Amino acid sequence: MEILRYTFMQYALMNGILIGILCPLIGVFLVLKNLSLIADGVAHFSFGGIALGIILGISPNITILVFSILGGLLVNYIIRRSKLYGDTAIAILLSTGLALGITIISIAKGTNFNINSYLFGSLLAIDKSELVFSLFFGIPVIILTLIFYRPLLYITFDEDSAKASGLPVEVLDTFLVLISAITVAITIRIAGILLASALIVIPVATGMQISKSFKGTLLSSVSIGVISVILGLFLSYYMNIAPGGTIVLVSILIFLTSLSRFFH
Amino acid sequence: MSDKIIEIKGLYFKYKDEFVLEDISFSLDREEFFGIIGPNGSGKSTLLKLIAGILRPTKGEVKVYTDRISYIPQKVTSLYHLFPATVEEIVALGRLSDGIVKRFSRRDKELIDQALELVGLGEFKDRKLSELSGGQQQRVHIARAIVSSPELLILDEPTTGIDVVNQAKFYELLARLNRDMHITIIIVSHDISGIASEVSMMAYLDKKLHFIGKPRDFFRKIFWPVEIENLLRS
Numbered sequence: 001m002e003i004l005r006y007t008f009m010q011y012a013l014m015n016g017i018l019i020g021i022l023c024p025l026i027g028v029f030l031v032l033k034n035l036s037l038i039a040d041g042v043a044h045f046s047f048g049g050i051a052l053g054i055i056l057g058i059s060p061n062i063t064i065l066v067f068s069i070l071g072g073l074l075v076n077y078i079i080r081r082s083k084l085y086g087d088t089a090i091a092i093l094l095s096t097g098l099a100l101g102i103t104i105i106s107i108a109k110g111t112n113f114n115i116n117s118y119l120f121g122s123l124l125a126i127d128k129s130e131l132v133f134s135l136f137f138g139i140p141v142i143i144l145t146l147i148f149y150r151p152l153l154y155i156t157f158d159e160d161s162a163k164a165s166g167l168p169v170e171v172l173d174t175f176l177v178l179i180s181a182i183t184v185a186i187t188i189r190i191a192g193i194l195l196a197s198a199l200i201v202i203p204v205a206t207g208m209q210i211s212k213s214f215k216g217t218l219l220s221s222v223s224i225g226v227i228s229v230i231l232g233l234f235l236s237y238y239m240n241i242a243p244g245g246t247i248v249l250v251s252i253l254i255f256l257t258s259l260s261r262f263f264h
Numbered sequence: 265m266s267d268k269i270i271e272i273k274g275l276y277f278k279y280k281d282e283f284v285l286e287d288i289s290f291s292l293d294r295e296e297f298f299g300i301i302g303p304n305g306s307g308k309s310t311l312l313k314l315i316a317g318i319l320r321p322t323k324g325e326v327k328v329y330t331d332r333i334s335y336i337p338q339k340v341t342s343l344y345h346l347f348p349a350t351v352e353e354i355v356a357l358g359r360l361s362d363g364i365v366k367r368f369s370r371r372d373k374e375l376i377d378q379a380l381e382l383v384g385l386g387e388f389k390d391r392k393l394s395e396l397s398g399g400q401q402q403r404v405h406i407a408r409a410i411v412s413s414p415e416l417l418i419l420d421e422p423t424t425g426i427d428v429v430n431q432a433k434f435y436e437l438l439a440r441l442n443r444d445m446h447i448t449i450i451i452v453s454h455d456i457s458g459i460a461s462e463v464s465m466m467a468y469l470d471k472k473l474h475f476i477g478k479p480r481d482f483f484r485k486i487f488w489p490v491e492i493e494n495l496l497r498s
């Protein structure tokens with residue numbers, strides 16, 4: 001494989017595979033809890049964080065993470081405490097982040113700030129420190145999710161039953177919000193704000209078409225996530241097109257293929 | 265009294281401004297089979313959630329002298345029609361009440377198999393939950409409850425949408441859990457005649473507790489069955 005001789009490609013591939021595993025793994029719980037859009041809301045919210053980081057001179061890696069976590073906790077709190085539907089709470093969060101980001105950027109007009117790399121992702125520009133950052137947060141999230149997958153399944157399936165049988169539902173719920181926020185933060189560097197939720201939702205939708213068990217859904221979603229990243233990355237390299245978009249398009253193509261068996 | 269499993273004193277509950285439960289007081293002994301009836305919106309589901317610890321009282325107290333509680337919510341079947349999980353995976357969730365991170369042992373698998381046999385779903389272990397009929401799905405939830413070895417089993421209108429023959433079988437299964445496994449059962453139902461012949465205690469709830477006692481006293485002293493049927497329809 002000649003393309004793997006390039007260090008930037010190796011980094012991109014490693015980081016890509018990480019989110020290929022991470023996004024669908026967390027996504028299964030979000031999709032089944034009817035919270036697919038939460039990732040989208042959190043990603044847009046962190047746009048405010050990026051802008052703030054730029055003008056304050058703090059690394060966007062950090063501000064994205066902080067804003068993602070804050071946004072996730074906020075939306076979770078709003079959904080639980082107010083009478084709003086989840087979608088509405090997410091829409092408010094999303095607008096807040098975007099408005100904040102746009103306003104801050106307009107104030108800081110002079111700064112040299114490549115907004116595109118955050119909106120659309122920049123997988124090929126990942127350097128070693130960013131890869132380390134992703135692995136440092138991503139690997140613990142994967143391990144913790146696997147350790148707690150049964151209780152997470154229980155609160156996803158039926159929160160009331162889980163609570164009645166003595167599970168610490170609020171703690172598990174907050175845990176799910178935190179790992180989702182971290183996942184979004186890591187994914188933004190790769191797929192951009194606009195597509196961060198794609199890998200959280202699309203491979204899971206595909207997995208649900210082809211599996212009848214929860215374990216099967218989890219395994220197939222993650223496999224599809226990883227395949228989409230690898231295929232998308234290689235395609236984008238050889239065809240010289242944007243990697244973020246290509247990866248998402250590949251995952252959509254796989255989803256459509258999984259649907260097509262119903263047309264026969 | 266040591267054989268009480270539930271004690272409720274002066275319980276009031278509201279979601280928003282208006283109380284949906286007022287001045288509820290009663291206690292329940294272990295191993296009773298307790299049926300609750302009442303019109304729509306009378307607070308039956310709310311009372312069950314308070315007993316199950318899902319909601320907290322606005323005023324008064326709810327004491328439950330066990331932490332081995334299993335709860336089966338209302339309308340479970342329509343909720344899960346897209347959920348990708350097998351019967352076995354759902355029943356296995358019941359084992360989490362013994363610890364949420366422990367690995368599943370051979371013993372856990374045996375308990376799950378036994379419970380599925382008991383509810384007559386041994387063959388359906390690997391089937392997708394949503395492919396089962398409403399009655400079968402209810403039995404999956406019973407199996408999920410059984411594997412957690414509950415002392416208190418709480419069911420919210422479990423027989424809605426199940427045909428009469430299967431309803432009778434379902435009540436028979438509950439009676440067995442109550443008698444043979446010594447599980448205290450609380451069930452909410454619309455089906456007065458079905459429930460009255462099975463339960464050892466029953467209550468009529470409509471915001472307040474209008475009756476609690478033996479089923480035969482309910483019919484003899486309080487209402488004529490026809491009147492209640494009418495009341496429930498209205």
Ligand SMILES: Nc1ncnc2c1ncn2[C@@H]1O[C@H](COP(=O)(O)OP(=O)(O)O)[C@@H](O)[C@H]1O
Binds near residue numbers: 279284302307309311
């Ligand atoms: N989550 C909720 N928020 C606000 N009001 C509720 C909620 N759940 C139930 N209610 C109201 O509380 C009352 C009692 O409801 P419920 O306990 O479900 O009655 P039942 O089970 O007897 O039909 C009803 O008026 C219902 O509209």
Ligand SMILES: [Mg+2]
Binds near residue numbers: 308309310338420
């Ligand atoms: Mg109800």
